[in-house]
Amino acid sequence: INTTNLGVGKHSISALAFFEGKTKKTNAFIEVFANKKPAIYNFKIVNTYPHDTKAYTQGLEYYNGFLYETTGRRGQSTLRKVEIKTGKVLQKVDLDKKYFGEGMTIVNNKIIWLTWENKKGFVYDLETFKQEKEFAYNKSKEGWGLTQNKDQLIKSDGTNKIWFLDKETFKEKKSIQVYTHDRALESLNELELIDGKIYGNIYQKSAIAIINPETGIVEGLADLRSLEKEMAKTQKLVANDEVLNGIAYDKENNRIFVTGKYWGKLFEIELIKK
Ligand code: DDQ
Numbered sequence: 642i643n644t645t646n647l648g649v650g651k652h653s654i655s656a657l658a659f660f661e662g663k664t665k666k667t668n669a670f671i672e673v674f675a676n677k678k679p680a681i682y683n684f685k686i687v688n689t690y691p692h693d694t695k696a697y698t699q700g701l702e703y704y705n706g707f708l709y710e711t712t713g714r715r716g717q718s719t720l721r722k723v724e725i726k727t728g729k730v731l732q733k734v735d736l737d738k739k740y741f742g743e744g745m746t747i748v749n750n751k752i753i754w755l756t757w758e759n760k761k762g763f764v765y766d767l768e769t770f771k772q773e774k775e776f777a778y779n780k781s782k783e784g785w786g787l788t789q790n791k792d793q794l795i796k797s798d799g800t801n802k803i804w805f806l807d808k809e810t811f812k813e814k815k816s817i818q819v820y821t822h823d824r825a826l827e828s829l830n831e832l833e834l835i836d837g838k839i840y841g842n843i844y845q846k847s848a849i850a851i852i853n854p855e856t857g858i859v860e861g862l863a864d865l866r867s868l869e870k871e872m873a874k875t876q877k878l879v880a881n882d883e884v885l886n887g888i889a890y891d892k893e894n895n896r897i898f899v900t901g902k903y904w905g906k907l908f909e910i911e912l913i914k915k
């Protein structure tokens with residue numbers, strides 16, 4: 642790993658970030674910050690589509706022409722297949738009411754779906770939406786966002802950590818910690834892998850961090866605050882609850898979709914470097 646783009650921050654206090662697992666832990670923990678500020682991105686709305694205002698969006702993924710979405714809140718958690726243009730829910734299944742649904746990703750015709758505080762995930766069949774098995778995650782704090790690269794599942798847990806899980810055993814193999822030049826980026830929520838970088842929206846922040854998956858360094862920050870303003874034109878959003886959440890990427894057509902919890906709209910956006 643190349644350390645030349647790293648600098649050690651002033652506040653040498655808490656976590657072993659970059660070197661976790663590589664350096665023996667001592668009492669003198671250091672926090673390692675990027676030595677460059679993240680590039681700032683704005684966005685342009687390319688398309689606007691309807692989205693179910695009853696969907697407390699937690700996971701969002703594009704697959705084969707459709708969006709797959711998981712929703713949260715205890716008693717309201719669902720898994721859906723959605724037609725993009727109309728927002729129509731084509732297929733839907735409810736989660737056991739004792740769980741609070743979280744992020745989701747699709748691997749080999751299976752849907753992997755996390756829950757919030759129970760350290761438990763479920764596997765569903767992509768076609769039938771039948772629940773087939775469950776698995777546990779014990780190292781990470783909670784279940785929040787989920788995406789994947791070629792070999793591993795990529796999971797956020799509400800802190801500044803991102804976990805890499807084996808796709809078959811669901812074992813948590815390693816983690817990185819996400820830092821900008823001046824802070825740990827906590828509350829990473831829904832995730833998406835775009836061009837090899839991890840895109841993560843930050844809970845209650847209207848921002849998407851673009852994260853280097855090797856180092857955890859935040860290379861970019863997309864400012865989506867004006868998207869909430871756009872939403873506010875047609876829908877009164879409950880502050881700190883009905884927030885931006887959900888990033889999906891259509892690789893073939895290079896389309897990025899975003900939405901929010903209970904938002905009546907889904908946006909296709911293009912990120913533009915400032
Ligand atoms: N998380 O999805 C960001 C991980 C957690 C969201 C927590 C929302 C709390 C809702 C409480 C509902 C009370 C009516």
Ligand code: CA
Nearest residue numbers: 701832833888
């Ligand atoms: Ca996603």
